[in-house]
Amino acid sequence: MNCKEIQAKLIDYLDQGLDPTTAAAIRQHLETCAECTREMQELKELLTTMKDSPREMPPPVLRESFDTMLQSELNMLTTANIIQEFPAEERPRKNLLPFSSPVWKVAAAVILLASGISIGAALRTRPETSSTDDQLSALRKEVKEMKEQVLFSLIDDESASQRIKAVSYAEGMASPDQQVIDALMNTLNNDKNGNVRLASLYSLARFSDRRSVRDSLVASLSRQTEPIIQVVLINLLTEKRETRAIAPIKDILTNKKTLKEVRDAAQRSLKVL
Amino acid sequence: MVPELSDEKIMLLVREGHLSELTALFDRYQVSLYNFFLRLTSDRAVSQDLTQNLFYRVIRYRQSYEPAQGSFRSWIYRMARNVHVDFCKQQQKGPGRLADPEEVEQQLADQSTGYTQDQYQRLDLALAGLDPDQREVLVLSRYQGLKYEEIARIRESSVAAIKVQVYRALKQLRTLYFKQI
Numbered sequence: 001m002n003c004k005e006i007q008a009k010l011i012d013y014l015d016q017g018l019d020p021t022t023a024a025a026i027r028q029h030l031e032t033c034a035e036c037t038r039e040m041q042e043l044k045e046l047l048t049t050m051k052d053s054p055r056e057m058p059p060p061v062l063r064e065s066f067d068t069m070l071q072s073e074l075n076m077l078t079t080a081n082i083i084q085e086f087p088a089e090e091r092p093r094k095n096l097l098p099f100s101s102p103v104w105k106v107a108a109a110v111i112l113l114a115s116g117i118s119i120g121a122a123l124r125t126r127p128e129t130s131s132t133d134d135q136l137s138a139l140r141k142e143v144k145e146m147k148e149q150v151l152f153s154l155i156d157d158e159s160a161s162q163r164i165k166a167v168s169y170a171e172g173m174a175s176p177d178q179q180v181i182d183a184l185m186n187t188l189n190n191d192k193n194g195n196v197r198l199a200s201l202y203s204l205a206r207f208s209d210r211r212s213v214r215d216s217l218v219a220s221l222s223r224q225t226e227p228i229i230q231v232v233l234i235n236l237l238t239e240k241r242e243t244r245a246i247a248p249i250k251d252i253l254t255n256k257k258t259l260k261e262v263r264d265a266a267q268r269s270l271k272v273l
Numbered sequence: 274m275v276p277e278l279s280d281e282k283i284m285l286l287v288r289e290g291h292l293s294e295l296t297a298l299f300d301r302y303q304v305s306l307y308n309f310f311l312r313l314t315s316d317r318a319v320s321q322d323l324t325q326n327l328f329y330r331v332i333r334y335r336q337s338y339e340p341a342q343g344s345f346r347s348w349i350y351r352m353a354r355n356v357h358v359d360f361c362k363q364q365q366k367g368p369g370r371l372a373d374p375e376e377v378e379q380q381l382a383d384q385s386t387g388y389t390q391d392q393y394q395r396l397d398l399a400l401a402g403l404d405p406d407q408r409e410v411l412v413l414s415r416y417q418g419l420k421y422e423e424i425a426r427i428r429e430s431s432v433a434a435i436k437v438q439v440y441r442a443l444k445q446l447r448t449l450y451f452k453q454i
Contacts, residue, residue, distance in 0.1 A: 011440060042447055049396050050415040058307040062321050066299050066328055073332050074292050136341050143285055146278065165293075 001025060006036050010043050147173060148180060155183055160193040167196065170203040181207065185216050194226045201229060205236050214242050221248040230258075231265045238269040246273050280345035288335045298345070299328060305417060306353055312412045313357055315401065327356045347426040350419065354409070354427060361405075399449035407442035414439050 001009075006029050012018050013026050030037050147169045154166035167187055170180055187200040207213050217237060224230050230252060237245040252258050253266045278286075280301065286294045306327060310320035330352055338348055400408055413424045414435075421432045421439075428435065 008440065011436075011443065042451055043443065046396070046443065046447055046450060047415065049392050050411070051418075053393050053396065053416060055304060055308045056311060056317075058303055058321065058324065059317075062303060062307065062324060063299070065321075065325055066303075067296075069325065069329060070292060070295060070332070073329075077290070077292065139282065139285065139340055143282055146282065169291075 001029065003029075003033060003036055006030075006033070007039055010036075010040050011047075014040070014044055014047055144173060148176075151180060152183065155187060160196050163187065163191065163193070163196045164199040167200040167203050171206055176207065178212075181210075181213060181216075185213075185220070188229075189220055189223055194229065197224075197226065197229055198232065201232055201236075205232075208236060208240055214240060214244075218242060218244050218248065221245060222251060227259045227262050230262045234262075234265050234269045238272050241273070243273055246270065249273075281340045284335075284338050284345045284348075285340060287331075288338050292332060295328070295331065298331075298349075302349060306349070309350075309353055309412060309417055310357065312397075312400070312416055313405075313409065314360075315397070319360070323353075323356050323360055326360075327353050330356065343426050344423065346419070347423045350413065350417075350423070351427045351429075357409075396450060399446055402449045403442060403445055407438070407445060410435065410438045411442045411446065 006026055009018065009022065009026060013023060016023075018026070030040060151166045151169045154162045157163055157166065167184055170176055170184055173180065181204070184200050184204050188197050188204060191197045191200065204213060204217065208217065214237070217233060221230070221233050221237070224233060234245070234249060234252075237249075249266050249269055253263060253270070258266075278297070280298060283294050283297050287298070303324060307320050307324045310323040311317065314320055314323070327349070331349065334352070338345070342348075400411065403411070410424065410428070413419050413427065414421070419427070421435050424430075424435045425432045430438075
């Protein structure tokens with residue numbers, strides 16, 4: 001190798017990316033060539049200085065603004081999903097909203113509407129992405145297993161938001177096994193937090209084509225006292241034309257404690273069933 | 274316990290709509306990417322903005338992520354590169370013009386008069402004297418420590434071409450850096 005060839009290999013030489021024979025040849029050349037040695041030393045200083053250059057820590061505000069941005073994207077995503085899935089003829093008409101009634105009633109109406117829509121969204125099967133790539137499908141399988149792990153590790157967590165996270169992982173599973181279904185069902189029937197129970201119901205709704213899931217949902221109907229969950233459950237079973245739900249729905253209707261909104265939903269449902 | 278996930282798996286979750294998972298990737302990459310922008314722009318406020326923009330794009334374009342096409346790292350760096358290019362277009366200064374090369378040479382010449390500067394600062398100045406493309410390839414390769422294969426993917430080029438670019442950029446940098454002493 002002449003000097004030019006040596007100099008072209010000096011970066012790899014310093015990175016220790018050369019085979020032993022070439023590296024030895026360069027080392028030998030450097031012992032006798034002052035010009036190449038100088039070049040090597042300068043390059044070495046440069047590379048070391050670059051490698052050791054201190055990195056600056058970004059200010060904490062960077063993380064804060066990321067959190068804010070993420071939160072607003074999450075909100076937008078939720079809203080977008082609702083608007084997208086809502087059929088035009090069922091769009092709420094402003095003049096039908098009971099403006100004179102207390103605020104909570106309006107809020108309840110919105111939530112009930114949103115629940116119905118989300119159920120609709122949940123029932124739609126997502127288009128399967130076809131991929132022949134084995135590596136990719138192995139990755140997907142790992143992700144699925146990981147989701148199960150997350151689900152089981154968080155479903156008994158202290159924090160309600162963690163439990164919601166756990167049950168929402170089930171939503172993404174194409175065909176969860178019975179263990180997952182049981183865990184969701186247990187949450188739907190026994191979790192002390194209404195939001196967690198509702199999230200669990202949404203996840204279960206996706207699998208309500210299974211008869212066993214519908215059986216448990218019918219059984220759950222008589223246990224639920226939370227109005228939102230009652231309405232979502234009634235709507236779901238009605239949509240599935242589940243006639244075995246008629247008896248528990250009648251019970252809800254005869255119960256004097258039942259809220260008007262729930263009663264309305266029950267009556268609509270009985271007409272269909 | 275929840276297992277530690279690879280970048281690729283987390284990004285797949287994000288792609289499927291689990292947006293909050295992105296926080297983990299932000300924590301893993303914010304320092305590197307902030308410093309990537311900082312080396313290219315020498316401006317802290319701008320680098321913060323660009324890092325924020327970048328993660329916004331990650332959310333927006335999450336569907337374009339394909340693990341079969343390479344690592345998450347090359348994907349996000351390619352996007353970071355585009356964020357920087359767009360920023361430069363906005364500034365209408367041409368891609369990444371930090372300073373007038375003649376000005377840099379003058380500054381460097383001024384420093385050779387006895388004043389010993391911190392070697393890192395000297396290096397930064399020399400780096401600023403490179404043309405933007407050379408600067409970028411060195412930042413990716415030497416400051417960010419990416420492999421030639423990754424840089425080739427990021428810059429949509431070949432490993433051989435990247436090696437030549439690094440070689441030329443280092444040669445140029447060496448001239449500028451040692452001129453200062």
